[in-house]
Amino acid sequence: AQSVTQPDIHITVSEGASLELRCNYSYGATPYLFWYVQSPGQGLQLLLKYFSGDTLVQGIKGFEAEFKRSQSSFNLRKPSVHWSDAAEYFCAVEGAGSYQLTFGKGTKLSVIP
Amino acid sequence: DADVTQTPRNRITKTGKRIMLECSQTKGHDRMYWYRQDPGLGLRLIYYSFDVKDINKGEISDGYSVSRQAQAKFSLSLESAIPNQTALYFCATGGLAANTGELFFGEGSRLTVL
Numbered sequence: 001a002q003s004v005t006q007p008d009i010h011i012t013v014s015e016g017a018s019l020e021l022r023c024n025y026s027y028g029a030t031p032y033l034f035w036y037v038q039s040p041g042q043g044l045q046l047l048l049k050y051f052s053g054d055t056l057v058q059g060i061k062g063f064e065a066e067f068k069r070s071q072s073s074f075n076l077r078k079p080s081v082h083w084s085d086a087a088e089y090f091c092a093v094e095g096a097g098s099y100q101l102t103f104g105k106g107t108k109l110s111v112i113p
Numbered sequence: 114d115a116d117v118t119q120t121p122r123n124r125i126t127k128t129g130k131r132i133m134l135e136c137s138q139t140k141g142h143d144r145m146y147w148y149r150q151d152p153g154l155g156l157r158l159i160y161y162s163f164d165v166k167d168i169n170k171g172e173i174s175d176g177y178s179v180s181r182q183a184q185a186k187f188s189l190s191l192e193s194a195i196p197n198q199t200a201l202y203f204c205a206t207g208g209l210a211a212n213t214g215e216l217f218f219g220e221g222s223r224l225t226v227l
């Protein structure tokens with residue numbers, strides 16, 4: 001069975017600071033990996049995804065993530081955080097071709113002006 | 114108009130009542146999902162469907178049922194609601210093309226069971 005761990009429940013950063021949100025997954029083969037963002041009162045929106053190829057993937061809103069097979073990780077990064085990035089972020093894994101996403105428990109990001 | 118529409122957006126009901134949450138989509142997607150979100154637990158899959166004749170249980174299907182009335186409509190029912198079904202429910206859709214993976218979410222239906 002696939003699983004996702006997001007070790008940080010809540011992170012606070014200052015506006016303009018860099019950000020890294022951690023995600024570790026468990027899956028027997030190479031999974032499909034995703035990061036979603038949920039703004040308050042909204043549904044989830046896809047930030048970026050990894051299927052294969054280049055292990056550094058670029059997403060929307062200036063986010064990027066790096067797949068590290070040896071560490072079973074898919075950490076999300078942003079060089080300079082904006083106040084509008086305050087939201088909850090979910091990492092998700094899909095067994096290739098299964099069409100079933102398993103989500104982590106989420107990391108809530110707060111941004112200090 | 115939203116691509117994935119959920120109704121109602123908010124509902125308060127009493128223990129033992131039957132509740133239906135409805136989802137409709139205009140994206141033409143074959144896959145539809147119902148997830149439940151609880152604080153600190155993330156999203157958990159209740160049911161999913163790949164077409165009108167295909168219904169599959171997810172991680173937490175007990176106490177829930179679904180109906181895929183058409184390609185564009187997927188409803189979730191709680192036959193006899195209980196307080197621990199108080200949660201935020203999301204419908205999501207996705208295509209079947211290879212390597213898409215992206216799900217499109219509705220804005221959620223907040224259910225409170227007293």
